[in-house]
Amino acid sequence: MRKSQQSKPEKLVRCAIYTRKSTEEGLEQDYSSLDAQRDAAEAYVASQKHEGWEVVAQSYNDGGFTGSNMERPALRELLADIEADNIDCVIVYKVDRLSRSLLDFTRIIETFDSHSVSFVSVTQQFNTSTSMGRLVLNVLLSFAQFEREMISERIRDKVAASRRRGKWSGGMPLLGYTVENTKLVVDEVEADRVRQIYALYVEHRSLLPVVKELKQRGWTSKQWVTKKGDQRGGRAFTRNSLYKMLTNVTYIGKTRYKDETHEGEHDGIVPLDLFRRVQNQLKANGQSGGTGVRNKHNALLKGLIWCQSCGRPMTHSYSCKGSKRYRYYVCGTAMQKGWAECPAPSVPAGEIERFVVQQIQSIGTDEELLDQTIGQIESRSKQQQEALESERKGLERQLRNDHEKLRAIAANATNNRRVAGLPELQSRIDVASDRLNAIESERQSLQNQSIDNADVRQLLAGFEELWDTIQPREQVRLTSLLVDRVDFDGVAGNVAITFHDTGMQSLTAGTVEALA
Incomplete structure (x- = not known):
């Protein structure tokens, strides 16, 4: 009796196994989720050995990568090998291991089809070479995408609840x-x-x-520095x-x-x-x-005047009747929400500008007002000094901490242990040291620029004469140099002026000539 011989497969089917896990948790274990996925796929290939199926030597493992996009190194390598005609079949444990996006999966399958590569899911038991397999695959992937979107919605709801x-x-x-x-x-x-x-x-x-x-x-x-050390x-x-x-x-x-x-x-x-x-x-x-916008009408208080009732800046505006122009400063609240929303929506520009100039001129002749102005300027200078001192102390604390870290790095280096972040730490120390030197220069400069009462008196005493000799454009510059802020209280009819300490210092140092 003649023995039947086992038929050999006509063609070798080169099978690539792709595995993926969304997080890095557990990947350091001896037997991880990626290993379990590969074992299941290898067992499936072994069951098809009579068809000529054989696992290729190359591994395609994406550990710690989401399936919601295609930015995965092993997937890119897999697609490159498919385009190089090195693979005939791709095997995964479950469909969502390859992709959780229906759009991305469609693109991947198009790549497979264009190179005559079939796709197999071990646990769902179908093959894309059949029409039924394609139908079942799209249905399963739709559910996978639905699950991903539900997870995203839950995360968004959690973030919203946390923020609230x-x-x-x-x-x-x-x-x-x-x-x-x-x-x-x-x-x-x-x-x-x-x-x-x-x-x-x-x-x-x-x-x-x-x-x-x-x-x-x-x-x-x-x-x-992130937990990964980045x-x-x-x-x-x-x-x-x-x-x-x-x-x-x-x-x-x-x-x-x-x-x-x-x-x-x-x-x-x-x-x-x-x-x-x-x-x-x-x-x-x-x-x-x-602040760099052109001031074509030479509005003296442009960018300086505020509505005290609303806490909003006032904008320069004008209206025309015949050939005559009427200028105003209008509250920002009134402009945006209507004039009824502000108790004092506008003030004639010429009237309040003259008042501010008169107040500046009157400082030099009113001893009490002069003392208040100088006191205000000295107070602001003191605040600057205190801010620099606070910054200096903070930088010194930072430098002490950074030098302790450097000593720790030196100790680790003696034990041949690599410590990350050394260049960044050294750069941080250099920047802090340079800033400390700059702070000392700024503090010295503030001390050198202390205002002499006699200089201020002399300046303000001749302010009226100076004002009448310069052009409107220079009057705007001079006012901006002197005045930091003008608060208009239309309800009580009050105007509060805050001066620039640096402006007074510049003027007393002799920069008025440069303005004129």
């Missing part, structure tokens, strides 16, 4: 804070720096001069990053979710009145285009 309760929802902390036990904790050194940045904007009333000042000081955005942040401020910082309600102890604002669990580090003053100035600049 004032909790920190994760991510990189802001300058001025660090994270301890998933909560924001104030970093006193950085917090003082944040307050100074807000004060700088109030002083300059424009973003770009503050950006320039921060660059000179060597101040950067928040530096942060260095984040530490970048120079730009106009956009400074604007985001100045408008962030986190700094007044609040949290924001979309258009909602809620009380936060963390402590605020910027005084509320300072924060509001910055927001008002930002809004005023947004409407006018900033």
